[in-house]
Amino acid sequence: MAEYLEAWLEIKQRSLKPTTMARYLDYVHKDLVPALGAIRLEELTHHHIAGFVRAQLAAGRGRITLHRCVATLSSALTDAVRHHRLIHNPARYANIPRPRRSPRVCWSPAQAVAFLHYCAQIHDPLAELYELILCTGLRKGEALALHWADVDLDAKVLLVRYTLSNINNATPVCTTPKTKSSHTWIGLSARAVRALHRQAERQRVLRLATGPAYRDQDLVFTRRDGQPLRPEYVLRHLHQLTDQADLPHIRVHDLRHFAATTMLSSQVPLAMASKTMRHATLSTTTEVYGHLLRHVAQQAVDAIDTALTSAEDPTQAA
Incomplete structure (x- = not known):
């Protein structure tokens, strides 16, 4: 072995x-x-x-x-x-008791706004990073690996080409996104565009203040010297901010969940929400957010009801 x-x-x-x-x-x-x-x-x-x-x-x-x-x-x-070295896989049905999944903490829109207002009030250097994830549902690594060359603010889109990960919690590296469906264009709302404009200005000022020590790698979000942000630092900093703003602790990934939850709670069709989140399959969206999809089921049966009622009485179709 x-x-x-x-x-x-x-x-x-x-x-x-x-x-x-x-x-x-x-x-x-x-x-x-x-x-x-x-x-x-x-x-x-x-x-x-x-x-x-x-x-x-x-x-x-x-x-x-x-x-x-x-x-x-x-x-x-x-x-x-x-390769015909074994007849069957003896590890395929290994029985490992699964731990009970802890309930996912997700901010309300009011809590998200309170957080963003607090970040703006103290001029936090990562405010725009957190706002972009809230507005787009980007994964943490995708946001940290975002390059300016992949952002078109006039067209209001960005391209996900990379994700930033740590190898053995030591070396940040840019690799390909999580799945094939993750590598795609993402639309930007007016709020997200404004956040990226602010980040561009923040970075311009920082570059001038740092001088030759600034190592420009074309990254949208960086440390003071232009180097990539460490994922674990971004999480610790989020926890510090939520403590200061007196908000529930969440993971950076829960900012992505906020985007999905808000879309589904706002009656955005399941297929569109799944596409926006860039899940590999529609079943991934239903598995993760099934508790939010009651309105989809209601819309479906209401559509049948409307069709049958219209067929019974054509005057109601108008």
């Missing part, structure tokens, strides 16, 4: 994003090889994997992390099946 997993990683390195590869390396070297590396690939069974899962849970391993670790193993074993 140790030899097989090392060879598998070498092949996967050619196609995986650096951040995904770093996670795979971590799971293989720190977890899978120490526990299963001495077992022959052809002799690996469901019982070996069940024992690994039990030992990890007994040691206090987080269930979400363990899910990801076993998913890495399952991916490697699926390739072994594909």
Whole structure:
């Protein structure tokens, strides 16, 4: 297993994003090889994997992390099946109790406005970043990797080409977006355009004040020296601001959820909201935001009712 997993990683390195590869390396070297590396690939069974899962849970391993670790193993074993090294994948049906999903915290429009007003009042340097995510539903990494070359303020659109991630929580790198559907144009509202105009002016002043030390990488949102912002700093700073503004703690990703929640609560059609959020499939939107879609079901049956009523009495169609 140790030899097989090392060879598998070498092949996967050619196609995986650096951040995904770093996670795979971590799971293989720190977890899978120490526990299963001495077992022959052809002799690996469901019982070996069940024992690994039990030992990890007994040691206090987080269930979400363990899910990801076993998913890495399952991916490697699926390739072994594909190449006829195994008849079946013994990790495919590993039973790991899933933790109960905590309720998602989402601001109301009034809370979002209060937050933006507070940021404007103290001239916070990340105010426009947070406002752009609220207005567009961009993912955090996509906003942090946004380049001015991909923004057209006159046409009111921006192009998502990159996402910023940390490799082993150390090196920020720009990679391809999360899914194929993520790589696309996004419309900008008048509020988002104004936020980007303010950011351009803020950056111009900063560049002049910093002088030669400013390293221009064409990024829209940066540190004082022009370098990329670190995702973990953006989250910590958001928490500081919400404390100061006396608002509920949320993740940066919850700003994206605010955009989706607001669209669906405002009767925006499901397909349009899903397209705006750039979900890979419509089912992703319904799975994440199903609790908000009662109005869609009501609209659907009302449409049937209207059609039947009009057919019964054509005078009502007018």
